[in-house]
Amino acid sequence: MLETTVPEGPVIRIFRAMKLPVGDNFAMAGLIIYVIFALTAIFAPVLAPYEPTEILYTVDYDLASDLLPGQEGHILGTTSLGRDIFSQIVFGARAALLVGLTAAFMVAFIGTIVGLISGYYGGWVDTILMRLADVAFGIPFLPFVIVISAFLEPSIWNTVIAMALVLWRDTARVIRSQVLTLRSRGYVEAARVSGSSDFKIILRHIAPNIVPLSLLYGSIAIGWAILTEASISFLGFGDPNSISWGFMLQDAFASQALSRQAYHWFIPPGLAIIFVVSAGFFISRGYENLLFPKLGR
Amino acid sequence: MSTLKPVLSRTFQLILVLWAVVTILFLMFRLMPGNPLAAYIDPTFTLEQQEALIRQFGLDESLLRQYFTYLGNLLQGELGYSFRYRTPVAERIWLLLPNTLILTFSSLIVAYIFGILAGAWLAWRRASRAEAFALPIVLATRAMPEFWLGMVLLAIFSFSLGIFPAGGTRSAGTEYESLWSLYTSADFLSHLALPMLTLAIYSQGLPLLLMRSNMLDVMKEDFVTMAKVKGLSPYTIVIKHGARNALLPVMTSFAISVGYQLQGNVVVESVFSWPGLGRELVSAVSASDYPLAQGAFLMIAVVVILMNLIADLLYTFLDPRISHA
Numbered sequence: 001m002l003e004t005t006v007p008e009g010p011v012i013r014i015f016r017a018m019k020l021p022v023g024d025n026f027a028m029a030g031l032i033i034y035v036i037f038a039l040t041a042i043f044a045p046v047l048a049p050y051e052p053t054e055i056l057y058t059v060d061y062d063l064a065s066d067l068l069p070g071q072e073g074h075i076l077g078t079t080s081l082g083r084d085i086f087s088q089i090v091f092g093a094r095a096a097l098l099v100g101l102t103a104a105f106m107v108a109f110i111g112t113i114v115g116l117i118s119g120y121y122g123g124w125v126d127t128i129l130m131r132l133a134d135v136a137f138g139i140p141f142l143p144f145v146i147v148i149s150a151f152l153e154p155s156i157w158n159t160v161i162a163m164a165l166v167l168w169r170d171t172a173r174v175i176r177s178q179v180l181t182l183r184s185r186g187y188v189e190a191a192r193v194s195g196s197s198d199f200k201i202i203l204r205h206i207a208p209n210i211v212p213l214s215l216l217y218g219s220i221a222i223g224w225a226i227l228t229e230a231s232i233s234f235l236g237f238g239d240p241n242s243i244s245w246g247f248m249l250q251d252a253f254a255s256q257a258l259s260r261q262a263y264h265w266f267i268p269p270g271l272a273i274i275f276v277v278s279a280g281f282f283i284s285r286g287y288e289n290l291l292f293p294k295l296g297r
Numbered sequence: 298m299s300t301l302k303p304v305l306s307r308t309f310q311l312i313l314v315l316w317a318v319v320t321i322l323f324l325m326f327r328l329m330p331g332n333p334l335a336a337y338i339d340p341t342f343t344l345e346q347q348e349a350l351i352r353q354f355g356l357d358e359s360l361l362r363q364y365f366t367y368l369g370n371l372l373q374g375e376l377g378y379s380f381r382y383r384t385p386v387a388e389r390i391w392l393l394l395p396n397t398l399i400l401t402f403s404s405l406i407v408a409y410i411f412g413i414l415a416g417a418w419l420a421w422r423r424a425s426r427a428e429a430f431a432l433p434i435v436l437a438t439r440a441m442p443e444f445w446l447g448m449v450l451l452a453i454f455s456f457s458l459g460i461f462p463a464g465g466t467r468s469a470g471t472e473y474e475s476l477w478s479l480y481t482s483a484d485f486l487s488h489l490a491l492p493m494l495t496l497a498i499y500s501q502g503l504p505l506l507l508m509r510s511n512m513l514d515v516m517k518e519d520f521v522t523m524a525k526v527k528g529l530s531p532y533t534i535v536i537k538h539g540a541r542n543a544l545l546p547v548m549t550s551f552a553i554s555v556g557y558q559l560q561g562n563v564v565v566e567s568v569f570s571w572p573g574l575g576r577e578l579v580s581a582v583s584a585s586d587y588p589l590a591q592g593a594f595l596m597i598a599v600v601v602i603l604m605n606l607i608a609d610l611l612y613t614f615l616d617p618r619i620s621h622a
């Protein structure tokens with residue numbers, strides 16, 4: 001029988017590489033958590049019974065402060081200022097999703113571009129870009145983000161930009177080494193000999209093969225970004241207008257929730273962070289097995 | 298010659314990175330909002346103090362001249378005066394560095410001993426129920442915010458059970474004759490316990506996962522098959538043939554972990570009021586004590602860069618497969 005192979009476009013190849021990780025329990029669990037997380041963020045106003053910063057009163061017109069879970073119908077109780085903890089958790093998903101996605105996008109984007117250029121052109125371009133990556137590895141990540149967030153106006157964007165300025169280094173190095181192996185492949189040689197421009201070779205023949213890898217590093221960056229934003233907010237350098245899980249923990253810590261043993265206040269935000277961040281780890285583990293079967297263990 | 302060359306080229310690279318980071322630090326603190334003098338001079342300093350600092354750091358000259366003065370001062374270990382303490386920044390930093398290093402190294406040693414043992418055990422029990430249970434937990438510890446773990450431990454062991462003190466390095470009113478008698482006192486160690494445990498729980502994941510995957514690799518090697526064919530006991534195979542060979546990359550990761558840990562210290566030291574570099578950096582930034590913030594940042598960066606170099610070199614010398622031809 002005659003085999004006819006339809007040449008696949010780059011987009012189709014990317015989708016094929018990103019198939020659902022059926023059969024890998026870790027990755028499936030991670031994906032399910034991500035879906036729940038995204039839905040919570042999107043439907044936060046529907047799911048949350050109160051506004052996250054609304055100061056609530058009991059039926060007797062007293063401040064509804066420090067209520068325990070279940071009291072007065074508050075699922076997780078209230079904070080010292082009389083705010084509903086459950087609603088804050090739900091709205092915290094929004095802040096986390098925003099920080100996670102934008103940081104992951106920037107990290108993957110910068111890292112991929114640098115890795116592509118560095119690996120494809122080699123020579124002095126490569127030397128300069130990789131020395132820049134060395135410098136980024138020498139910058140203490142969290143202290144850098146703290147200083148930038150504190151000096152610029154405290155906002156989610158400044159935190160995200162500070163993170164991206166450092167974290168692109170890991171993605172860039174991995175993409176670069178992948179491009180180095182791809183560059184010497186037969187079909188890339190063939191394209192070059194047949195007169196394709198550098199731009200076309202990178203776009204059509206190299207980029208589609210590394211996009212899964214960039215997405216993988218992007219998904220790891222989601223977790224890092226959420227953890228970092230939490231630390232920044234906890235230290236008091238966060239966006240004062242956004243209710244994030246890190247902000248909740250800072251609020252609880254500063255309001256002596258520890259000595260009053262208000263576990264219902266500071267345990268849930270931490271669990272929410274662990275849930276979402278480990279989902280990213282689970283997914284990256286699962287896809288690593290799919291993308292690099294040789295590493296499979 | 299062959300061993301000297303990588304050391305020299307790496308050291309050169311280190312100096313280059315260090316210079317770049319120092320330059321970024323200079324720009325960061327000069328480009329911040331407000332008066333450029335604010336980086337070194339607090340309005341409450343006396344006029345003589347202000348003039349001395351302006352001269353020392355060339356603050357009335359062009360940015361480029363200031364930059365070279367700054368580099369020259371750094372080479373002499375001159376970091377300016379802290380706004381809040383009214384003492385030289387360098388003095389303050391040398392005072393805090395031991396606390397940070399003690400916390401970092403004690404927690405990492407505990408984490409590595411546990412991680413290596415548990416990792417080897419998990420590799421041995423591959424595909425067992427124990428593994429299916431333990432792996433997600435290990436991954437989850439790496440997904441924890443360190444400061445949250447610290448808060449939980451603090452609430453349980455300090456506020457609920459009252460076993461450990463809530464923060465600081467010593468009880469109020471205690472004095473020690475020397476630093477050594479402080480660091481070896483039961484009081485200091487009980488203060489160290491909770492922050493140390495927090496950082497150890499967070500860091501054990503890396504050595505554990507590394508050890509496990511290396512063990513799985515090594516157990517596939519020919520010499521392990523050979524040992525099995527020879528009929529050696531499982532203990533001999535796992536410990537003598539497996540673990541010894543799997544341990545190497547784990548040990549080189551220790552240096553990298555020190556660098557990472559120093560960054561994580563920033564939040565954990567803040568939770569436990571541990572007087573170290575990280576907490577100092579945070580409080581200096583909040584209080585706009587710029588010289589001190591710069592100094593603390595620089596010290597952390599220097600240790601991170603040094604540890605990266607050590608990890609690189611260890612890797613080069615311990616693993617003969619990596620050559621620097």
